[in-house]
Amino acid sequence: MKVMLVDDSRTIRNIQKNVLAQLGHTDIMEAGDGVEALKLLEHDTPSLVLIDWNMPNMDGITLVRKIREKNKTLPLIMCTTEAQKDRVIEAIKAGVNNYVVKPFNVESLAEKIAQTMNKVGSAAAPAAAQ
Amino acid sequence: MDVKFINPFIQSVVRVFETMVHVKMSVGKPYLKSEDHSAADVSGIIGFSGDAAGAVVISFSTDVACKSASQFAGITIDPQHPDFADAIGELANMVAGNAKKEFTDLNIKISLPSVVIGKQFTVSNSRTAPRIVIPCKCELGDIYVEVAMEVMRNPATGTPKTAAVGA
Numbered sequence: 001m002k003v004m005l006v007d008d009s010r011t012i013r014n015i016q017k018n019v020l021a022q023l024g025h026t027d028i029m030e031a032g033d034g035v036e037a038l039k040l041l042e043h044d045t046p047s048l049v050l051i052d053w054n055m056p057n058m059d060g061i062t063l064v065r066k067i068r069e070k071n072k073t074l075p076l077i078m079c080t081t082e083a084q085k086d087r088v089i090e091a092i093k094a095g096v097n098n099y100v101v102k103p104f105n106v107e108s109l110a111e112k113i114a115q116t117m118n119k120v121g122s123a124a125a126p127a128a129a130q
Numbered sequence: 131m132d133v134k135f136i137n138p139f140i141q142s143v144v145r146v147f148e149t150m151v152h153v154k155m156s157v158g159k160p161y162l163k164s165e166d167h168s169a170a171d172v173s174g175i176i177g178f179s180g181d182a183a184g185a186v187v188i189s190f191s192t193d194v195a196c197k198s199a200s201q202f203a204g205i206t207i208d209p210q211h212p213d214f215a216d217a218i219g220e221l222a223n224m225v226a227g228n229a230k231k232e233f234t235d236l237n238i239k240i241s242l243p244s245v246v247i248g249k250q251f252t253v254s255n256s257r258t259a260p261r262i263v264i265p266c267k268c269e270l271g272d273i274y275v276e277v278a279m280e281v282m283r284n285p286a287t288g289t290p291k292t293a294a295v296g297a
Contacts, residue, residue, distance in 0.1 A: 008242070009220040011203045011213050018204060054223070056242060081227020084234065102224050103149035 001117075002044070004029040006037040006063065007052035007079070012102075016050055016079070019109050034058025038066060045074070048117065051096075053080035053087070061094055068095035075120045077112060079104070136160050136262055136277060138232035139186060139225065143266055143275050146224045151201045151270070158265035163276060169249055170274065171195065172209075174222025177241035178230075184259050184279035186229070188222045194271035201270070209247065219243030225275065236281065 003025050005013045013030055020028065029046055031037035033055040049067070053060040064076055078091045079100040088099050098116040100109055140157050147155045170189030177185045190198060192209060199207040199217035207214050223243045230238050259280040266273045 009216050009223075011199075011217040011220050014203060014205075014213075054227075054240065054242060081224050081230075081240075083228065083231035102227065103146045105149050 001025050001048065002027040002029065002046040004031065004037065004040065004046040004049040006031045006034065006049060006055070006060065008032050008055040009052070012052070012079075016109070019106050020113070022106070023110055023113065032056075034060065034063035034066070037063055041067065045071075048075045048077070048113065050077050050079045050100075050113075053078060053082045053091075061091060064091065064094040064096055073120070075116050077116055079109070135279065136264065138229035139275055139277050140264055141232070142225045142228035143188070143264065143273070145228060146221060147198075147266075147268060147273075150221065150224065151198055151268075153201065153268040153270055155266050155268045155273075158267065160262050160264045163261040163263045171247070171249065172218055173246045174218040175244045175246065176222050176226035177244075178226075178238050178279055179241070180239040180282075181236040182233070182238045182279050182281050184277070186222065186226045186279075187276040188218075188225060189274040189276065190218070191271060194273060197270040198273070215245040215247070219245045 003020055005016050005028060007013050007016070010032075017028055020026070029040055029044060031040055035057045037049070037051075038058070051060040051063055060078060060080065064078070067074060067076065072095075076096045077098045077100055078096045079102065081102045083101040091099055097120060098112050100112050140160075144155045144157065147153050171192040172195035173187050173189045175185055175187050195218055196208055196214070198221065199214055202221060203213060203217050207217060220243065222245075223240070226240050230240060259278045261276055261278040264275040264277065266275060
């Protein structure tokens with residue numbers, strides 16, 4: 001399974017990579033902002049994307065909306081410090097499949113990733129239509 | 131001092147360091163900062179805008195910053211490491227972001243992190259609001275969280291508010 005990590009913090013991307021490696025996922029694509037992520041997505045389609053909210057050039061919520069314009073089913077997890085209820089609702093409306101609030105521990109991130117992939121795998125309808 | 135504005139930052143720094151740096155943090159009594167400049171070696175800064183203006187600054191000695199960044203990233207990080215500033219900035223980001231969620235009636239935006247390495251800097255808009263320092267201690271050493279935040283809008287009426295956070 002190929003996973004794309006979109007976060008302007010390389011430290012966070014490295015932590016996420018370690019969690020994914022523990023889950024057996026070592027095929028990773030990385031982007032530091034939404035613009036970079038969209039460029040990578042023109043040439044490759046991962047099985048899952050983890051997206052930070054606050055980033056330079058293009059933020060995570062804009063990236064989610066742009067991805068959903070073209071791809072309704074790609075599993076997306078927002079991984080952010082933005083923890084207010086209205087932000088979570090905004091992200092779900094934009095089309096994310098799951099939401100992880102920073103700070104996160106290894107177990108909670110691993111659980112959300114597994115939960116998302118299981119949900120997407122067993123769902124008959126596209127995630128955005130749920 | 132109105133603790134309702136400071137408590138979210140206390141809770142946040144404890145939670146962030148416990149979850150991401152794997153240390154228990156004990157928090158001392160917050161105090162009003164009187165000097166203009168920072169005496170810390172390394173500081174991560176997040177600005178606030180929207181319904182509140184100001185900044186939160188997390189300050190460390192070089193030694194404590196290296197230890198904190200290393201335990202956070204899971205690798206040895208010194209000030210020359212390319213991820214040193216990134217790790218300090220992300221810790222500041224998480225502390226600010228987590229505190230922000232407690233201000234449910236205010237629409238506060240947080241900036242991308244800035245990291246200052248070196249002493250004697252001033253956060254410009256901190257001059258407009260009282261600066262409250264939250265002294266924290268953990269097994270890595272001392273960490274200081276400085277909060278300068280002024281509410282710009284009365285949440286109930288939508289009108290500009292002059293009372294400063296922490297005042």
